[in-house]
Amino acid sequence: MNDYQLIFQKRANDYHYAMQNFPNARDFEFENLISTVDFSSIQKVLDVPSGGGYLKRYLPKNIELSSADFSEGFINENIQLVQPTEFPYADNSFDLVLSLSGMHHLNDVSIFVNECLRVVKENGSFIFSDVKKDSPVDFFLNEFVNKYNSLGHNGVFFSENAFVEFPLLQEKIIRIQYKQYPFLFKNKAEMIYFFSLFFGLDKASEKIIYDGISDILGVKATPNGLEVGWGLIQFEFKK
Numbered sequence: 437m438n439d440y441q442l443i444f445q446k447r448a449n450d451y452h453y454a455m456q457n458f459p460n461a462r463d464f465e466f467e468n469l470i471s472t473v474d475f476s477s478i479q480k481v482l483d484v485p486s487g488g489g490y491l492k493r494y495l496p497k498n499i500e501l502s503s504a505d506f507s508e509g510f511i512n513e514n515i516q517l518v519q520p521t522e523f524p525y526a527d528n529s530f531d532l533v534l535s536l537s538g539m540h541h542l543n544d545v546s547i548f549v550n551e552c553l554r555v556v557k558e559n560g561s562f563i564f565s566d567v568k569k570d571s572p573v574d575f576f577l578n579e580f581v582n583k584y585n586s587l588g589h590n591g592v593f594f595s596e597n598a599f600v601e602f603p604l605l606q607e608k609i610i611r612i613q614y615k616q617y618p619f620l621f622k623n624k625a626e627m628i629y630f631f632s633l634f635f636g637l638d639k640a641s642e643k644i645i646y647d648g649i650s651d652i653l654g655v656k657a658t659p660n661g662l663e664v665g666w667g668l669i670q671f672e673f674k675k
Contacts, residue, residue, distance in 0.1 A: 440485060440520070440541035441507045443587055447636050448509025452488045454633035459493075461630055464617035465666065466494045469536050469565050472611070472672070475499065478531040482555065484523075485538040489515055502530070506538075520548040525555045532556065535564035537668065540591035546602050549673065553608065556675050561610075568614050568669035569593040572652055577635075580648045584640035594669050608673040616667030618656070627655070627662055 444451065455462075475496050483491045486503035488510050495501060502525075504518040511517045518524060520542050533552040542548050552562040567573050574593050581589040599606045621627035628645050631637060637645055649655060654665035 439543065439590075440538055443541060444487075444505075444507035444509045446509075446587060448488075448507055450633040450636060452510070454630050455488055455490055458621070458626065458630045459490075461619050461621060462490075463620060465565070465619070465668065466491055466536065468615055468617060468668070468670070469534060469563065470494060473532065473561075473563070480530045480532075482525070482530045482533045482552075484518065484533065484535055484552070485520075486510070486515055487538070491534065491536065520544075521551065523551050523555055527554055528557045529555045530557065531560050533560075533562040535562075535566075537566055539564055539566050540593050542592075545592070546599075546605060549599075549602075549605055553605075553673060553675050558675055560675050562673040562675070563670065565668040565670040567591060567593040568667070569595040569598075571614075571667065571669075572654075573666060573668070576648070576652045580652060581635045581637065584638075584644065584648070585636040586638050587636060589635075594671070596669070598671075605673070608675065609671055610674045611672040612669065614667065614669045616665065618663035619666050620661065620663060622661040624662065627664060 480500045481495065482502045482504065484504040486505050489503045492501055503515045505511060505515055506518065506520055508517060521544065533556045539545055539548065556562055567577060577589050577591055596612050599609060621630065624646065628642050631645055631649060649664055656663040
């Protein structure tokens with residue numbers, strides 16, 4: 437059992453509830469994942485791990501999307517249960533494979549990346565965005581969330597040199613980019629409620645949650661509400 441599967445067997449319902457009730461909170465995160473993609477030549481896309489299938493609303497309507505996840509907590513008629521070490525898809529099945537913020541829980545990232553490259557077509561891309569090592573998001577997750585989530589949080593995050601020990605993968609990387617952007621909320625109460633559910637902060641009071649967000653990530657008031665500082669590092673592999 438991988439860490440992702442174990443965590444979201446217990447946390448999927450709250451995570452999914454947060455995403456359903458605040459669907460625009462992570463708009464910039466999803467939009468950034470696909471910001472460099474030219475969809476004019478793409479038809480079949482794999483999203484893995486997909487969580488509750490949130491990426492679909494950001495893709496062009498003509499895309500044939502396959503959503504797959506590692507935890508039974510997210511599985512339904514539109515989302516297939518898979519193992520990160522062995523996908524039930526043939527070689528060269530997809531034009532593009534995408535992955536957002538799930539890889540830091542995997543026991544062997546290199547095997548997962550190889551599976552993503554196996555199922556993508558020749559000259560296709562595998563793009564993932566995840567937490568940058570030593571960034572504020574790293575500290576928030578592995579220190580603050582780890583302290584105030586009963587399940588803890590011990591993610592293995594990514595630097596620009598994350599794949600230098602895997603030369604066959606390293607040579608396939610064509611782009612590495614770290615980008616900062618906000619999570620969006622209408623007000624303080626909405627922000628605290630989302631963070632409580634999304635990150636499983638069952639051991640923290642509302643004040644502790646607010647102070648943690650403010651001190652570590654930063655909160656900015658705008659005419660439309662509140663922005664919380666966020667940002668991920670993105671890798672693109674070309675097959």
